[in-house]
Amino acid sequence: MGQYKEIAPRLTGLRESIGWTVREMAELLRVDETTVAGYETGTMEIPVGYLLDVSRLCRVDLTTLISGREPHLKSHALVRKGEGFAVDRRKDYDYKSLGYKFAGRQMEPFLITVPPKSGEAMTETSHHGQEFIYLLEGRLELRLGGEPLILEPGDSVYFDSSTPHAMRGLDGREARFIDVIL
Known part of the structure; x- marks a missing residue:
């Protein structure tokens, strides 16, 4: 379940x-x-x-x-390495919320791990808001409005989240990145 x-x-x-x-x-x-x-x-x-x-x-x-729990911290919220709140709601991505302790957030920061997969297996999503991705490890294909963008460690991209987007790790490896959603 x-x-x-x-x-x-x-x-x-x-x-x-x-x-x-x-x-x-x-x-x-x-x-x-x-x-x-x-x-x-x-x-x-x-x-x-x-x-x-x-x-x-x-x-x-x-x-x-x-x-189902309320965050309570309002001045700052420190999340140590490996502490992110697991948001295991998608089969193909591993989400860890990095801001879950802070009440009244205006952005949602995540540490996301995307596995490698075929281009045909990529599933698009879209939602309101804006998104900022900073690639930490691996290589990432971000398909944005049908256009493939290849990100290397240290690369970043900012985009309108209503644009259909899908992601996958390349070279048979996972890709890990910080994703901030506004």
């Missing part, structure tokens, strides 16, 4: 507590009703972009939405 099965009831409860129907939520988030229903029943894997959109729309902290 993936973590999205645990998040699904929180999505439903949040929507219902506000008083929105599935249709209203879908319209506000500009997604299909079947997508909202799939996420809320736990039958579909929930992209982090969707969770960010819901947290912003409903004014709920992303950490609370994912974990």
Whole structure:
């Protein structure tokens, strides 16, 4: 059972507590009703972009939405190496939240590991906001609006997250990077 099965009831409860129907939520988030229903029943894997959109729309902290726990630190939040909050919500990427302890975040920093895979196996996603990626290790293919960009360690890219994007590690190796989503 993936973590999205645990998040699904929180999505439903949040929507219902506000008083929105599935249709209203879908319209506000500009997604299909079947997508909202799939996420809320736990039958579909929930992209982090969707969770960010819901947290912003409903004014709920992303950490609370994912974990059910409230962050409490307001002046600073130190996260030591290996301490990131695991957001194991996608089969193909390993997400670790680096800002999960800080209340009232205006950006979402992640340490992400993407495995190698074929170009055909890349799955696109899109969501509201902007994104900044800084590659730490490996080589990364970022397909952005259908255009492949190859990043080497030390390279960075800033882009509009509503542009369909997909990623994969190259050369048979994982790629690790910092991803900040606004």
